[in-house]
Amino acid sequence: xxxxxxxxxxxxxxxxxxxxxxxxxxxxxxxxxxxxxxxxxxxxxxxxxxxxxxxxxxxxxxxxxxxxxxxxxxxxxxxxxxxxxxxxxxxxxxxxxxxxxxxxxxxxxxxxxxxxxxxxxxxxxxxxxx
Numbered sequence: 639x640x641x642x643x644x645x646x647x648x649x650x651x652x653x654x655x656x657x658x659x660x661x662x663x664x665x666x667x668x669x670x671x672x673x674x675x676x677x678x679x680x681x682x683x684x685x686x687x688x689x690x691x692x693x694x695x696x697x698x699x700x701x702x703x704x705x706x707x708x709x710x711x712x713x714x715x716x717x718x719x720x721x722x723x724x725x726x727x728x729x730x731x732x733x734x735x736x737x738x739x740x741x742x743x744x745x746x747x748x749x750x751x752x753x754x755x756x757x758x759x760x761x762x763x764x765x766x767x768x
Contacts, residue, residue: 702757
């Protein structure tokens, strides 16, 4: 069995990229990217395999960057990401499917430049495999 990392990331980028409420979504942020935007962050995979089934827990960190004067835009984007995720079942290609997800962390900090608000949204995805 192979990991669901790439199929999950593709499904998330497609879902959020097609949602008109959300800004651009990047795996690799281009130098000329304008804020706000969402950057796909760091995943961790914990495989859970039995004789008859395969599952993965994937905590995935997503980053939101905003130069809005205050945290509101970042909060709104994180809420819209969660709304989008729960709007319909997430279609993951191949043998994988999303069983459920849980929000583990929601945080907004001021970046080192003192003008960028950095949202950190950590979601744990529970993925099954056929």
